[in-house]
Amino acid sequence: MADYRKMWEELGMDLETHDQLCEVLPQAFGDVYLSQENRPESMDYYNMVVADIHGIRPAELIEHQKEGGKVFGTFCVYVPDEIVFAADAIATGLCGGSQFWVPGGEKVLPTNTCPLIKASVGARLDRTCPFFRIADIYVGETTCDGKKKAWEILGEDVPVYVMNLPQMKRAKDVQAWAEEIADFKDKVEEVTGNKVTAEKLAESIRLINGKRKALERLYETRKNEKLPISGRDALLISQIAFYDDPGRFTQMTNKLCDELEQRVKDGVSVFEEGTKRIMLTGTPLAIPNWKLHNIVETSGGAVVCEEMCTGTRYFEHQVDESGKTLDEQIQALAKRYMNINCACFTPNNDRIDDILRLAKEYKVDGIIDVNLKFCNLYDTEGYFVERAMKEEGIPVLGIETDYTDSDAQQLRTRVSAFIEMLNN
Numbered sequence: 113m114a115d116y117r118k119m120w121e122e123l124g125m126d127l128e129t130h131d132q133l134c135e136v137l138p139q140a141f142g143d144v145y146l147s148q149e150n151r152p153e154s155m156d157y158y159n160m161v162v163a164d165i166h167g168i169r170p171a172e173l174i175e176h177q178k179e180g181g182k183v184f185g186t187f188c189v190y191v192p193d194e195i196v197f198a199a200d201a202i203a204t205g206l207c208g209g210s211q212f213w214v215p216g217g218e219k220v221l222p223t224n225t226c227p228l229i230k231a232s233v234g235a236r237l238d239r240t241c242p243f244f245r246i247a248d249i250y251v252g253e254t255t256c257d258g259k260k261k262a263w264e265i266l267g268e269d270v271p272v273y274v275m276n277l278p279q280m281k282r283a284k285d286v287q288a289w290a291e292e293i294a295d296f297k298d299k300v301e302e303v304t305g306n307k308v309t310a311e312k313l314a315e316s317i318r319l320i321n322g323k324r325k326a327l328e329r330l331y332e333t334r335k336n337e338k339l340p341i342s343g344r345d346a347l348l349i350s351q352i353a354f355y356d357d358p359g360r361f362t363q364m365t366n367k368l369c370d371e372l373e374q375r376v377k378d379g380v381s382v383f384e385e386g387t388k389r390i391m392l393t394g395t396p397l398a399i400p401n402w403k404l405h406n407i408v409e410t411s412g413g414a415v416v417c418e419e420m421c422t423g424t425r426y427f428e429h430q431v432d433e434s435g436k437t438l439d440e441q442i443q444a445l446a447k448r449y450m451n452i453n454c455a456c457f458t459p460n461n462d463r464i465d466d467i468l469r470l471a472k473e474y475k476v477d478g479i480i481d482v483n484l485k486f487c488n489l490y491d492t493e494g495y496f497v498e499r500a501m502k503e504e505g506i507p508v509l510g511i512e513t514d515y516t517d518s519d520a521q522q523l524r525t526r527v528s529a530f531i532e533m534l535n536n
């Protein structure tokens with residue numbers, strides 16, 4: 113890893129604590145990723161991104177700021193990046209996926225808050241993540257109760273702008289979301305001092321659609337009988353999509369897809385024939401949360417799809433590119449984003465339909481419904497997910513977990529038994 117200490121120091125980071133994180137990450141990455149056999153060569157790019165995760169991209173963001181640009185930190189797939197990029201600013205994901213940050217969050221949040229929120233708050237307050245230091249402003253949303261209150265706490269330390277996401281999907285809700293997006297555009301213009309024009313927005317809609325298409329292409333290769341890429345690698349790519357430069361990410365992911373499509377033609381698989389195909393559904397798996405994928409894929413299964421925000425919910429559905437005016441474009445954005453099916457909506461039957469559709473498309477043998485501990489929304493919705501899968505005869509295993517390793521052994525036992533059952 114190159115020496116970024118000066119940069120971290122200037123960001124006001126707690127270097128001593130941060131060193132501890134830098135020590136454990138390479139080991140974890142090596143165990144989960146580099147130990148895999150026959151990985152696609154193009155994974156080198158993503159390996160490099162992770163190896164310098166707190167260096168390369170943060171340095172780029174700082175460079176952008178030195179040139180007068182702004183950085184917006186986001187936490188949810190409903191926040192439209194297109195608006196940010198249209199104002200020559202950069203949007204970067206900030207979700208925390210490591211137990212390392214959880215105790216910092218617990219200093220100010222109830223213990224029974226989901227680890228994603230605790231880690232995100234801890235990463236900021238403990239000053240151990242450069243991305244959280246760099247962002248000029250955070251963009252929150254009113255998705256779940258824990259997040260709503262977390263914005264207020266974070267707002268004491270950093271500027272936070274909150275988008276009011278409706279929680280039903282009637283025509284008037286889509287309209288309300290379009291109005292929120294229009295307000296967000298005004299805020300982005302105010303923060304950046306740049307105007308979002310129809311031309312600029314059309315350009316950024318194409319840019320982000322390009323990223324979605326690349327991810328769609330990647331996932332398409334996972335529908336094959338012979339799997340050219342592991343679930344672990346696909347997850348890593350989804351996670352990196354949240355903060356990498358979108359143009360470069362698209363280019364590198366398309367390059368990887370060329371290789372994967374060639375592998376499909378050549379009949380190359382990273383799994384043995386007959387390996388059970390597992391789809392994960394549920395709460396997001398933010399970087400570096402690789403726990404469940406690792407357990408599944410070292411217990412005789414292959415993860416072929418994630419119905420998650422770090423998965424299909426991030427890239428499915430393009431924004432209609434035909435809008436000529438800002439109004440039309442904002443309507444198109446609202447429609448596309450309201451097509452995402454998060455458990456914070458009621459009713460949320462479309463998500464069940466999505467899971468059933470994906471199970472067929474990816475020819476899954478079984479589903480693991482993953483719930484981050486204390487996420488009441490997904491936990492409760494698990495009732496409908498599991499019932500629908502049972503009705504369709506798709507084996508399903510419900511799992512609740514957090515970022516610690518304390519349940520790893522128990523999870524491994526349950527996942528192994530589930531896969532064993534699929535084999536019989």
Ligand code: SF4
Nearest residue numbers: 187188189255421454
């Ligand atoms: S699970 Fe819901 S609240 Fe969380 S990132 Fe996804 S859409 Fe946003």
Ligand code: SF4
Nearest residue numbers: 226228256395484487
């Ligand atoms: S996992 Fe659940 S509780 Fe956690 S941030 Fe997402 S919706 Fe909220």
